[in-house]
Amino acid sequence: MTARTLYDKLWDMHVVRSENDGTALLYIDRHLVHEVTSPQAFEGLRMAGRKPWRVNSIVAVPDHNVPTTDRSAGIEDPVARLQVETLDSNCQEFGLNEFVMSDIRQGIVHVIGPEQGATLPGMTVVCGDSHTSTHGAFGALAFGIGTSEVEHVLATQCLLQKKSKNMLVSVDGDVADGVTAKDIVLAIIGKLGTAGGTGYAIEFGGEAIRALSMEGRMTVCNMAIEAGARAGMVAVDATTIEYVKGRPYSPAANDWDRAIAEWKELHSDADAKFDEEIHINAASIKPQVTWGTSPEMVVAIDAVVPDPDKETDSVKADGMRKALAYMDLKAGTPINEVSIDKVFIGSCTNSRIEDLRAAAKVAEGKQVAGNVKLALVVPGSGLVKQQAEAEGLDKIFIAAGFEWREPGCSMCLAMNADRLEPGERCASTSNRNFEGRQGAGGRTHLVSPAMAAAAAIAGHFADAKEVS
Amino acid sequence: MQAFKQHKGIVAPMDRPNVDTDAIIPKQFLKSIKRSGFGPNAFDDWRYLDAGGPDIDNDTRRVNPDFILNQSPFDKATILVARENFGCGSSREHAVWALDDFGFRAVLAPSFADIFFNNSFKNGLLPIVLDAKIIDSIFKAVEQKPGFELAIDLESQTIEMEGQAPITFEVDEFKKHCLLNGLDDIGLTLQHADDIKAYEQKRSQQAPWLF
Numbered sequence: 001m002t003a004r005t006l007y008d009k010l011w012d013m014h015v016v017r018s019e020n021d022g023t024a025l026l027y028i029d030r031h032l033v034h035e036v037t038s039p040q041a042f043e044g045l046r047m048a049g050r051k052p053w054r055v056n057s058i059v060a061v062p063d064h065n066v067p068t069t070d071r072s073a074g075i076e077d078p079v080a081r082l083q084v085e086t087l088d089s090n091c092q093e094f095g096l097n098e099f100v101m102s103d104i105r106q107g108i109v110h111v112i113g114p115e116q117g118a119t120l121p122g123m124t125v126v127c128g129d130s131h132t133s134t135h136g137a138f139g140a141l142a143f144g145i146g147t148s149e150v151e152h153v154l155a156t157q158c159l160l161q162k163k164s165k166n167m168l169v170s171v172d173g174d175v176a177d178g179v180t181a182k183d184i185v186l187a188i189i190g191k192l193g194t195a196g197g198t199g200y201a202i203e204f205g206g207e208a209i210r211a212l213s214m215e216g217r218m219t220v221c222n223m224a225i226e227a228g229a230r231a232g233m234v235a236v237d238a239t240t241i242e243y244v245k246g247r248p249y250s251p252a253a254n255d256w257d258r259a260i261a262e263w264k265e266l267h268s269d270a271d272a273k274f275d276e277e278i279h280i281n282a283a284s285i286k287p288q289v290t291w292g293t294s295p296e297m298v299v300a301i302d303a304v305v306p307d308p309d310k311e312t313d314s315v316k317a318d319g320m321r322k323a324l325a326y327m328d329l330k331a332g333t334p335i336n337e338v339s340i341d342k343v344f345i346g347s348c349t350n351s352r353i354e355d356l357r358a359a360a361k362v363a364e365g366k367q368v369a370g371n372v373k374l375a376l377v378v379p380g381s382g383l384v385k386q387q388a389e390a391e392g393l394d395k396i397f398i399a400a401g402f403e404w405r406e407p408g409c410s411m412c413l414a415m416n417a418d419r420l421e422p423g424e425r426c427a428s429t430s431n432r433n434f435e436g437r438q439g440a441g442g443r444t445h446l447v448s449p450a451m452a453a454a455a456a457i458a459g460h461f462a463d464a465k466e467v468s
Numbered sequence: 469m470q471a472f473k474q475h476k477g478i479v480a481p482m483d484r485p486n487v488d489t490d491a492i493i494p495k496q497f498l499k500s501i502k503r504s505g506f507g508p509n510a511f512d513d514w515r516y517l518d519a520g521g522p523d524i525d526n527d528t529r530r531v532n533p534d535f536i537l538n539q540s541p542f543d544k545a546t547i548l549v550a551r552e553n554f555g556c557g558s559s560r561e562h563a564v565w566a567l568d569d570f571g572f573r574a575v576l577a578p579s580f581a582d583i584f585f586n587n588s589f590k591n592g593l594l595p596i597v598l599d600a601k602i603i604d605s606i607f608k609a610v611e612q613k614p615g616f617e618l619a620i621d622l623e624s625q626t627i628e629m630e631g632q633a634p635i636t637f638e639v640d641e642f643k644k645h646c647l648l649n650g651l652d653d654i655g656l657t658l659q660h661a662d663d664i665k666a667y668e669q670k671r672s673q674q675a676p677w678l679f
Contacts, residue, residue, distance in 0.1 A: 148590035251677035
């Protein structure tokens with residue numbers, strides 16, 4: 001048998017049928033649903049007189065619109081409230097499993113899936129959300145889809161897909177102390193470009209990836225889409241299996257050994273061929289800060305804002321000039337001299353327990369700088385929040401001047417009340433620094449949790465190592 | 469889904485790379501539970517000078533006169549020409565619904581983000597990938613003659629451009645078939661319901677923990 005990549009194996013396992021032109025009907029094991037991209041899909045289902053194909057493949061949760069402050073009075077914004085209520089009523093009507101806003105298990109869809117064991121190795125996982133690539137960390141084929149495809153999966157349990165090309169991004173060797181999964185993936189996007197992975201499924205490998213915890217691997221796979229790849233993935237190993245074991249949706253004891261036997265095959269064969277291979281020396285990666293309006297516009301903490309005049313590609317140079325104008329930055333400015341107004345620690349990229357521990361370690365015993373108007377910590381789920389409180393992290397944050405909030409997507413995309421005002425500059429652990437992403441006119445710099453905490457304490461970007 | 473066979477219309481230029489779906493339709497409009505009505509808020513942050521929201525009447529807002537789609541004849545454009553990686557970022561299909569609702573029937577660019585590209589076909593909006601040099605020549609033609617039109621024919625996969633040989637483009641055969649006929653692909657997939665059940669039967673024996 002020819003050698004196959006991890007992506008080849010996952011693909012082959014799920015093909016229901018293939019057409020001559022290469023279009024395949026791909027079976028979907030897990031369908032995650034949230035309130036923003038599903039109402040029109042459920043409405044389509046109803047209008048066609050259809051029902052969900054396999055109800056127990058679906059896990060639903062409201063996350064984008066939920067308030068992160070006191071929820072006892074419900075959602076104040078009537079439009080947002082209607083959207084969350086619509087999810088609740090759709091789930092009731094079709095008998096779907098939903099973690100409602102008041103459930104301790106509620107949280108960001110890409111945090112709760114793995115947390116519940118609803119994301120398992122070898123699965124196909126889809127969700128009407130581009131950051132579904134997160135779940136690839138488990139050796140799963142996971143990708144974001146649009147609302148029409150949400151309806152297609154609801155109605156048929158399948159998607160019509162053409163196979164992507166294979167790319168290996170190998171981060172070789174060990175990273176230096178203080179360099180995190182977020183820094184690794186920002187450095188990868190800086191090298192690959194925001195469209196470098198378009199048309200590919202990316203497998204992340206190499207010693208530095210293998211050394212990451214599941215939380216770290218999720219951070220890396222989460223941002224595969226920011227390099228243009230719909231799916232990112234990491235091979236299954238002992239770290240994966242250890243994480244999955246004993247979770248509510250994980251295989252029961254009588255299936256466990258069989259599951260492990262299947263999962264142990266979920267890696268690329270030694271002589272598998274990739275269409276593209278990228279190697280990055282882990283030791284060369286420093287803590288990263290984005291400076292522009294695309295995640296590829298990123299520099300190391302000891303670097304300066306780049307100069308568009310030195311860019312030879314005229315379209316790219318023009319994009320850089322627009323970004324500098326929007327971000328109100330000048331070429332040549334050391335990034336660690338850029339001061340900030342707000343800090344956001346949260347999002348499907350960086351709101352898991354390990355992220356909160358990393359940020360708390362930097363913040364412990366210190367104070368948020370006077371020029372920082374708001375420093376938010378938004379745990380990824382009710383269970384992450386509970387765990388963090390059991391460890392006393394909430395007290396560390398509150399003592400340092402951070403706000404400790406309820407779980408949700410929050411200021412990553414600012415659909416709820418948490419947002420930037422025009423002109424405000426934010427150190428954010430989220431995944432997109434697009435114009436207006438965190439609020440119209442807001443300026444976003446993407447960083448790791450430790451770097452966000454360091455920026456909160458220093459009042460400007462700073463190497464977390466120097467702050468702590 | 470509305471079919472796409474042929475279309476002739478005014479071309480509007482969007483001269484920047486990486487136009488993301490947050491820019492095409494900002495997040496505050498995603499709270500809608502409908503598929504329609506997003507057109508007046510397409511490119512909202514660029515199109516208006518003041519803040520917008522689902523409960524704000526767009527007619528009372530200050531329009532940005534510098535934004536291309538606010539200028540005649542581009543306010544009547546039905547074809548958008550753009551740069552690399554158009555539609556990157558969020559999977560929100562609302563971006564396609566907004567472009568469609570504005571009146572666009574096709575987007576031409578050197579490259580598209582995958583999810584946006586797929587979403588477009590599901591809504592009768594034709595995304596066409598063209599060589600960067602051809603895209604450049606279309607930008608130049610629009611600059612020289614605002615109101616410049618292109619005629620797209622999906623069946624023959626050609627674009628008629630005045631004074632030039634027809635431009636040919638590639639399109640996935642299955643997607644073309646669906647678009648030409650305005651087909652709902654859920655109905656097509658359900659014709660294979662027996663295959664899906666057979667897969668489930670086999671897979672549930674191999675991996676019962678998945679079912």
